[in-house]
Amino acid sequence: MELNKRQNEILEIVQSDGPITGEQIAERLNLARATIRPDLAILTMAGYLDARPRVGYFYSGKKPAQSVGDGMIGMKVGDFQSMPVVVAENISVYDAICQMFLEDVGTLFVIDKDSHLSGVLSRKDLLRTSLGNKELDKIPVHVIMTRMPNITYCKKQDTLLYAAKKMIEQQIDSLPVIVERERGLEVVGRITKTNITAAFLSLADDHDL
Amino acid sequence: MELNKRQNEILEIVQSDGPITGEQIAERLNLARATIRPDLAILTMAGYLDARPRVGYFYSGKKPAQSVGDGMIGMKVGDFQSMPVVVAENISVYDAICQMFLEDVGTLFVIDKDSHLSGVLSRKDLLRTSLGNKELDKIPVHVIMTRMPNITYCKKQDTLLYAAKKMIEQQIDSLPVIVERERGLEVVGRITKTNITAAFLSLADDHDL
Numbered sequence: 291m292e293l294n295k296r297q298n299e300i301l302e303i304v305q306s307d308g309p310i311t312g313e314q315i316a317e318r319l320n321l322a323r324a325t326i327r328p329d330l331a332i333l334t335m336a337g338y339l340d341a342r343p344r345v346g347y348f349y350s351g352k353k354p355a356q357s358v359g360d361g362m363i364g365m366k367v368g369d370f371q372s373m374p375v376v377v378a379e380n381i382s383v384y385d386a387i388c389q390m391f392l393e394d395v396g397t398l399f400v401i402d403k404d405s406h407l408s409g410v411l412s413r414k415d416l417l418r419t420s421l422g423n424k425e426l427d428k429i430p431v432h433v434i435m436t437r438m439p440n441i442t443y444c445k446k447q448d449t450l451l452y453a454a455k456k457m458i459e460q461q462i463d464s465l466p467v468i469v470e471r472e473r474g475l476e477v478v479g480r481i482t483k484t485n486i487t488a489a490f491l492s493l494a495d496d497h498d499l
Numbered sequence: 500m501e502l503n504k505r506q507n508e509i510l511e512i513v514q515s516d517g518p519i520t521g522e523q524i525a526e527r528l529n530l531a532r533a534t535i536r537p538d539l540a541i542l543t544m545a546g547y548l549d550a551r552p553r554v555g556y557f558y559s560g561k562k563p564a565q566s567v568g569d570g571m572i573g574m575k576v577g578d579f580q581s582m583p584v585v586v587a588e589n590i591s592v593y594d595a596i597c598q599m600f601l602e603d604v605g606t607l608f609v610i611d612k613d614s615h616l617s618g619v620l621s622r623k624d625l626l627r628t629s630l631g632n633k634e635l636d637k638i639p640v641h642v643i644m645t646r647m648p649n650i651t652y653c654k655k656q657d658t659l660l661y662a663a664k665k666m667i668e669q670q671i672d673s674l675p676v677i678v679e680r681e682r683g684l685e686v687v688g689r690i691t692k693t694n695i696t697a698a699f700l701s702l703a704d705d706h707d708l
Contacts, residue, residue, distance in 0.1 A: 294544075331537035332544055335503075359567035362699075363708050387630055391623075396672075413622050414600075420629045421596055451703050454696045463605075463693075483692035484672075487663045490571075490699050494660050499572050 293338075297329045301349075304339055308348035315347065358497050367453050368446030370489050371467050371479035376401050379408060383434060384426035387416050397464035399477050400435050406474025407443070407466055409435030443468045444481060450489050453481045502547075506538045510558075513548055517557035524556065567706050576662050577655030579698050580676050580688035585610050588617060592643060593635035596625050606673035608686050609644050615683025616652070616675055618644030652677045653690060659698050662690045 293301065296319070303315055312330055316323045330347065333339040340350045375393045377386055379400055386398055390413065400409035411431055419434050420426055443466045444453045453465055467479030493499075502510065505528070512524055521539055525532045539556065542548040549559045584602045586595055588609055595607055599622065609618035620640055628643050629635055652675045653662045662674055676688030702708075 328537040328540040332541050335541055336545075358571065359706050359708055362567065362703055384630075387626060391627065396622075413605075413626060417596060417622060417626050417629065418600065420626065421593075421635075424633065426630075451700065451708065454700050458693070458697055458700060483696045484667070486696045486699055487692045488667055490695055491660065491663050491667060494571055497568050499568055499660065 293333075294329075296326070297333055300326065300329055300333060301338055304347050305349045308339075309342070309346040310348075311346040358493060358499075361493055361496060362451065363449065365450040365489055365493070366446065367444050367448045367450060367467055367479070367481050370450055370485045371446070371481045372485060374399050374466060374477045374480040376477055377411075377431065379403075379432040379435075380430045382427045383416060383419050383423075383429045383431055386411055386431050387420065387426070390416065395480070396482065397480065398431075399466050399480070400431055401477065402474070404474060405476065406471070407438065407441065407468060407477050408432070409437050410441050410464075410466065411435050412463065438475075441466065443475065445469070446479065450481075450486060454486050457483060457486070502542075503538075505535070506542055509535065509538055509542060510547055513542075513556050514558045517548075518551070518555040519557075520555040567702060567708075570702055570705060571660065572658065574659040574698055574702070575655065576653050576657045576659060576676055576688070576690050579659055579694045580655070580690045581694060583608050583675060583686045583689040585686055586620075586640065588612075588641040588644075589639045591636045592625060592628050592632075592638045592640055595620055595640045596629065596635070599625065604689070605691065606689065607640075608675050608689070609640055610686065611683070613683060614685065615680070616647065616650065616677060616686050617641070618646050619650050619673075619675065620644050621672065647684075650675065652684065654678070655688065659690075659695060663695050666692060666695070 300315055303318055304310055313323055316326050334341050337350055339347045341347050375395050376399045377389055379402055390398055396413045398411040399407060400411060402408040409432060415434055423429060442456050442460050446467055456465060464480055464482040466477045467481055468475040469478050508528060509524055512527055513519055521532055525535050543550050546559055548556045550556050584604050585608045586598055588611055599607055605622045607620040608616060609620060611617040618641060624643055651665050651669050655676055665674060673689055673691040675686045676690055677684040678687050
């Protein structure tokens with residue numbers, strides 16, 4: 291639900307000067323009380339304003355329920371991302387598994403000698419390799435990783451909905467958050483289904499659901 | 500945003516008899532046109548009704564944006580859960596890993612001889628065990644699994660928000676969906692952060708976000 295210009299004006303007046311009566315608001319806008327009656331009704335019903343008899347209108351301070359949708363659209367990757375955990379291309383699968391446990395993450399990002407993104411290692415990749423091989427300390431991760439250009443990534447300013455869609459479509463648990471540099475991609479974050487789940491919860495919390 | 504009794508009456512009239520003019524609606528309710536003007540404004544602004552000059556009010560048919568919150572609360576585990584993948588207590592860690600790959604899941608549920616839930620195996624549990632052990636085919640899963648009563652579970656009728664909260668709090672990727680039986684818990688489903696991510700997307704899709 292979009293507020294119109296007049297409703298936004300009323301909201302501003304009440305925010306700065308409430309409690310204030312309907313008469314006073316109308317006066318400030320050079321309008322008749324009857325003219326703004328529907329607007330006040332809408333603002334009150336939608337939870338933006340509270341009204342008390344003989345006191346007037348005051349700002350409720352709580353986010354109105356209908357902005358859950360707006361809240362959802364407004365969620366950006368940058369606001370919910372985690373720290374990335376990166377490893378070099380030549381470390382062994384054994385060391386990568388240890389790193390994954392130490393950092394307690396489900397995905398490692400692999401970077402080349404120029405520190406640009408070159409691959410992704412999932413828990414599944416490592417589990418698969420560890421199953422058939424005895425000498426995990428002899429296999430470098432670049433042999434088993436998913437490589438560019440087959441890596442799906444996102445940017446800080448992307449919406450969380452975009453990242454969620456990519457993860458579902460590609461059936462992956464995590465995306466690197468990158469910044470494009472002249473010669474490659476710099477990894478600056480990690481967005482996971484855990485972040486999405488946390489965002490889902492925070493959306494509900496923000497709106498007292 | 501809650502609609503009041505009169506607004507719900509108006510909505511019903513328009514749903515069954517729209518397009519209909521404001522005058523006609525007021526007549527049906529034995530009220531003056533001016534009395535219902537704020538209600539019509541609210542219903543139109545909130546997206547429940549559309550209005551066209553010289554035609555009147557008609558039902559928009561689309562879910563109004565403010566019900567994203569209601570949609571969120573209404574999401575139940577049973578509507579989003581996946582099929583559970585269960586294994587017996589005495590199968591080997593090796594076989595459990597194979598099963599996890601075959602079924603492409605991140606969590607296996609372990610059941611006892613009476614088919615009741617007795618444990619949970621995460622990809623992390625299996626990866627940890629596979630790291631230190633050469634003879635994975637000799638270790639039964641009941642040695643490494645998380646056991647009852649340390650298992651967090653949920654039921655079909657729980658809200659998705661509840662399940663999401665449990666997963667974040669307990670730092671786990673999946674919950675078994677169970678039915679309580681006389682002698683134990685029957686596993687009927689699996690809810691994961693992937694399901695939550697998909698739900699997050701479907702919420703946005705349903706509301707054209």
